[in-house]
Amino acid sequence: MTASVDPIQLMKQEVAKAAAARVHSGSIVGLGSGSTAALMIQYLGDRLQSGELKDIKGVPTSFQSSVLAKQYGIPLVTLDEIEYIDIAIDGADEVDPQHNLIKGGGAAHTREKIVDALAKEFIVVVDSSKLVDRLGTTFKLPVEVIPMAITPVARAIEKLGGKPELRMGVKKAGPVITDQGNMVLDVKFDSIDNPAEMEKTINNIPGVLENGLFVGLTDLVLVGEVKDGQPIVREA
Numbered sequence: 001m002t003a004s005v006d007p008i009q010l011m012k013q014e015v016a017k018a019a020a021a022r023v024h025s026g027s028i029v030g031l032g033s034g035s036t037a038a039l040m041i042q043y044l045g046d047r048l049q050s051g052e053l054k055d056i057k058g059v060p061t062s063f064q065s066s067v068l069a070k071q072y073g074i075p076l077v078t079l080d081e082i083e084y085i086d087i088a089i090d091g092a093d094e095v096d097p098q099h100n101l102i103k104g105g106g107a108a109h110t111r112e113k114i115v116d117a118l119a120k121e122f123i124v125v126v127d128s129s130k131l132v133d134r135l136g137t138t139f140k141l142p143v144e145v146i147p148m149a150i151t152p153v154a155r156a157i158e159k160l161g162g163k164p165e166l167r168m169g170v171k172k173a174g175p176v177i178t179d180q181g182n183m184v185l186d187v188k189f190d191s192i193d194n195p196a197e198m199e200k201t202i203n204n205i206p207g208v209l210e211n212g213l214f215v216g217l218t219d220l221v222l223v224g225e226v227k228d229g230q231p232i233v234r235e236a
């Protein structure tokens with residue numbers, strides 16, 4: 001009996017492969033975080049190993065992406081060593097019709113925003129379940145907060161109409177701790193009508209390091225879909 005492949009996993013694989021195929025030899029590549037970006041890093045490694053791709057350097061957006069890059073033989077550089085990033089490829093938790101995003105399902109949005117915003121070309125890779133009409137409808141907005149400020153920040157967010165929840169660890173007692181040593185509030189809003197305004201308002205609360213709204217940064221969204229039983233990749 002053949003084990004059936006999860007359609008979401010199939011869509012992630014196809015879109016990750018399509019994005020990795022867009023990277024040229026000699027490029028400096030922003031390496032996203034999360035399960036879709038992890039597959040993309042693996043495909044970049046495959047292309048390097050086959051000799052089809054040469055001389056790329058990666059800028060990791062998390063501990064996860066840096067470990068994967070080392071595993072798949074992608075040399076890493078820091079932002080202090082380079083003047084530009086050619087292309088960044090990253091996943092997302094929600095994508096709206098204007099290509100604004102919610103990111104941070106893996107608590108990596110702070111470093112991701114730094115790297116993705118610096119790239120000349122920022123490509124988002126998602127399966128079709130991530131496309132929404134309005135941000136905040138299927139996913140709570142992640143907000144990275146300096147630990148001592150968690151209570152006043154949660155109160156300030158409630159005043160904005162949000163319902164914050166401290167993100168708790170899985171297989172770890174207590175809260176999730178980010179790569180920067182901070183905590184994450186996942187905030188449910190009824191709807192985020194003006195993502196640009198909301199991004200600035202939340203980041204302006206003392207104690208907030210960064211929130212997961214990515215507004216006006218995306219150059220291209222690649223979407224993995226299954227049509228007539230076959231995985232396809234299209235531009236959103």
Ligand SMILES: O=C[C@H](O)[C@H](O)[C@H](O)COP(=O)(O)O
Binds near residue numbers: 092105109
């Ligand atoms: O913090 C995590 C990142 O923003 C991810 O890119 C995002 O959560 C999407 O991850 P996945 O591809 O696993 O759905």
